[in-house]
Amino acid sequence: MLDPKLLRNEPEEIAVHLRRRGFELDVERLARLEQERKQLQVETQQLQAERNRSAKVIGQAKAKGEDIQPLVQAMADLKSRLEAAEGRLSRIQEELEALALEIPNLPHPSVPDGNDERDNLEIRRWGEPPRFSFTPRDHVDLGAALGQMDFEAAARIAGSRFSLLTGPLARLQRALIQFMLDLHTEEHGYTESYVPYLVNADSLRGTGQLPKFEEDLFKLAGEHEYYLIPTAEVPVTNMVRDRILDAEALPLCYVAHTPCFRSEAGSYGKDTRGMIRQHQFEKVEMVQIVRPEESWERLEQLTGHAERVLQMLELPYRVVVLCAGDLGFSAAKTYDLEVWLPGQQKYREISSCSNFTDFQARRLKARWRDPESGKPELVHTLNGSGLAVGRTLVAIMENYQQEDGSIGIPEVLRRYLGGLERIAS
RNA sequence: GGAGGGUUGGCUGAGUGGUUGAAAGCACCGGUCUUGAAAACCGGCAUGGGUUCACGCCCAUCCAGGGUUCGAAUCCCUGACCCUCCGCCA
Numbered sequence: 001m002l003d004p005k006l007l008r009n010e011p012e013e014i015a016v017h018l019r020r021r022g023f024e025l026d027v028e029r030l031a032r033l034e035q036e037r038k039q040l041q042v043e044t045q046q047l048q049a050e051r052n053r054s055a056k057v058i059g060q061a062k063a064k065g066e067d068i069q070p071l072v073q074a075m076a077d078l079k080s081r082l083e084a085a086e087g088r089l090s091r092i093q094e095e096l097e098a099l100a101l102e103i104p105n106l107p108h109p110s111v112p113d114g115n116d117e118r119d120n121l122e123i124r125r126w127g128e129p130p131r132f133s134f135t136p137r138d139h140v141d142l143g144a145a146l147g148q149m150d151f152e153a154a155a156r157i158a159g160s161r162f163s164l165l166t167g168p169l170a171r172l173q174r175a176l177i178q179f180m181l182d183l184h185t186e187e188h189g190y191t192e193s194y195v196p197y198l199v200n201a202d203s204l205r206g207t208g209q210l211p212k213f214e215e216d217l218f219k220l221a222g223e224h225e226y227y228l229i230p231t232a233e234v235p236v237t238n239m240v241r242d243r244i245l246d247a248e249a250l251p252l253c254y255v256a257h258t259p260c261f262r263s264e265a266g267s268y269g270k271d272t273r274g275m276i277r278q279h280q281f282e283k284v285e286m287v288q289i290v291r292p293e294e295s296w297e298r299l300e301q302l303t304g305h306a307e308r309v310l311q312m313l314e315l316p317y318r319v320v321v322l323c324a325g326d327l328g329f330s331a332a333k334t335y336d337l338e339v340w341l342p343g344q345q346k347y348r349e350i351s352s353c354s355n356f357t358d359f360q361a362r363r364l365k366a367r368w369r370d371p372e373s374g375k376p377e378l379v380h381t382l383n384g385s386g387l388a389v390g391r392t393l394v395a396i397m398e399n400y401q402q403e404d405g406s407i408g409i410p411e412v413l414r415r416y417l418g419g420l421e422r423i424a425s
Numbered sequence: 426g427g428a429g430g431g432u433u434g435g436c437u438g439a440g441u442g443g444u445u446g447a448a449a450g451c452a453c454c455g456g457u458c459u460u461g462a463a464a465a466c467c468g469g470c471a472u473g474g475g476u477u478c479a480c481g482c483c484c485a486u487c488c489a490g491g492g493u494u495c496g497a498a499u500c501c502c503u504g505a506c507c508c509u510c511c512g513c514c515a
Contacts, residue, residue: 038475045475045484052484055496059443062495072495079495200505244435369435374454376435376472 001100001362008034017106020113020324025103033096040089047082054078101205102212105359107324108296108333114323120336121323126307127316129340130399137405138343139397140274143169145405146425151274161264163275163390168423172409173282173393175416177257180284180309180386188305190255190286195235197258198226203238206364208330208356215265218279228261232285233383240289240366244376250368251298252289255386257282275390276348282389288382289366292358295380299355303335306351306386313410315395316340318347332357337387339395350391353384 007014007030015025058071112121143149148169154162165173184190198220204210204227209217218228229235236254245252260283271277286305290298303319310317322334331354338347358378361367367376400408406424409417 041475041484048485049483051496055494056443058495063443068495075495246435369453374470 001359002103002106003358003362004100007100007103014106018104020111021104021107021327022115022325023104026099030099033092033099037089037092037096040085040092044082044085044089047078047085050078051075051082098211101363104327104329105332105356107327108355108357110321111327111333112321112323113325115325116323117326119323120320120326122318122320123335125316125318126311127314127340129316130342132342132401132403134403136342136398136401138274138341139394140343142397142401142405142407146407146423148423148425149275158279160272161277161279163278168417168420169393169397171417172396172413172423173389175413176389176392176396177282177284178416179312179413180389181255181257183309183312184255184284184286184305184386188253188255188286188308190253193236193239193254193256195232195239195256195258197229197235199229199234199238201225201227203234203241206241207234207237207360208363209234212329216263218261218263229258230262231260231385232256232258232283233287236285236287237289237360237366237381237383238364240379240381241364243366245289245366245368245379247291247368247371250289250291250379251294252287254287255284256287257284257389259283274343275394278390281391284386284389286384286386290380290382291368292378292380295355295357295382298380298382299333299335299353302382302384303337303353306337306353306384309387309392310337310339310350312412313392313396315392315399315410317350328352328354330354330356330359332359335384339391341395341398342401343394343398348391349388350395351385351387354382356381356383 002014011025011027011030015027018025054071054075058068058075061068061071112119114120137145140149140151143165146167146169148165148167150164150166151162154164157164181192185192201210204217209230217230220226220228235258236256239254240252260281261279264277264279267277275281286302288298288302307317307319317337317339320336320338322331322336327334334352334354336349337351337353339350340346341348357380360381361378364381366379366381368379369375370377396410397407400410402408402422404424406422408422409420414420
């Protein structure tokens with residue numbers, strides 16, 4: 001959520017920033033509602049003050065044993081006017097609130113202009129795409145040949161967009177998770193955390209998935225209103241919801257491995273082959289809760305932590321900064337890491353690192369006590385995949401494939417696989 | 426599934442219809458004292474909003490939503506969450 005004061009006082013400027021990301025702020029409607037709100041609020045508060053005064057007078061009169069009937073009768077009219085005013089005010093406030101919840105974050109000035117992913121800006125590359133003396137296969141063919149990846153069985157068990165791994169390939173995925181968690185906890189200073197995979201609607205509102213993106217989520221039927229998490233960002237960031245943190249506690253850095261569940265509504269026909277886009281996938285996620293003044297520096301650092309995983313796995317990748325039009329709803333700035341996939345001859349997203357500034361914090365009421373002011377102030381939140389595990393598995397298969405269809409194991413993973421150096425059928 | 430208890434400020438915790446936005450303690454901030462610190466003592470200290478050049482004044486908020494009442498943290502109803510015991514269970 002944006003700062004309501006800013007929204008009230010400088011709607012035109014805000015509209016300009018939001019237009020960069022393709023969001024048209026209805027300034028006139030906002031101004032109309034605002035004006036109405038203000039007028040109704042003043043009126044309501046005056047009536048409330050009057051009611052409070054009268055009630056006090058009646059109390060005092062009663063204490064003295066005077067007749068309060070005339071005073072009570074005089075209140076009747078006031079009461080009905082107050083009720084009407086309160087009703088109208090709360091309707092306006094609800095409308096404003098609903099409007100505010102659907103306004104995305106402001107893009108940072110350093111975010112390039114652009115409409116969609118084609119306008120994202122590559123800012124650096126690492127590693128060389130491997131050269132093969134044979135025609136490289138994609139992970140689907142490789143997995144099938146190994147007999148360790150079975151999409152037909154997955155479809156029978158669940159449906160499309162699910163995958164099934166067995167044997168060394170399944171173990172490789174587990175090894176990747178272990179490796180990433182160890183790296184981030186031991187070398188990057190994150191605290192490992194285990195979190196709920198089902199969350200309530202408040203948590204999803206806090207991080208910005210609701211109310212606007214309900215169709216992307218799996219909602220459980222049953223007496224409780226639970227949703228499957230689309231990313232660990234939701235439970236982990238919500239660790240600080242409704243809290244006031246001590247200054248010394250910051251920054252808070254958490255890493256969690258969780259499965260992620262996404263309905264992929266609206267992506268019909270996109271990435272239908274293989275395990276690139278699934279209803280269920282594993283991800284290791286880094287989350288940082290920081291002081292506002294250091295969030296931009298932290299974004300660079302966090303991105304570096306994600307890059308480190310790819311470097312240690314020796315997977316070629318590039319870093320792109322998302323253009324304003326491609327930014328996620330809550331993000332002020334996002335770096336995507338894209339790994340080279342020989343099966344597609346393309347760089348594909350494998351991590352997304354974002355600074356949400358105070359946008360999520362305001363929805364979450366996640367604050368810290370600034371020693372300067374002594375007042376509770378909003379924190380800044382950031383997160384980044386470190387990495388999307390399923391896609392990392394795909395990248396390893398495709399980049400480390402041999403002519404005979406076996407898969408080499410990156411050096412750093414072998415200790416997690418009992419020393420295994422290659423996966424063969 | 427059955428029975429009961431609870432939700433109050435940063436924290437602990439009093440408060441069962443009228444100066445209670447809320448006692449007390451802790452924490453925190455300032456001061457006195459001290460060579461310095463601690464202790465002791467004195468003072469300050471909720472959040473959001475409206476209005477004002479400003480001092481200030483006003484409104485809302487004691488889990489949420491309804492209700493009773495001239496007046497609700499306090500009474501009634503519904504819901505959420507937490508806890509305890511019993512049953513079942515990984």
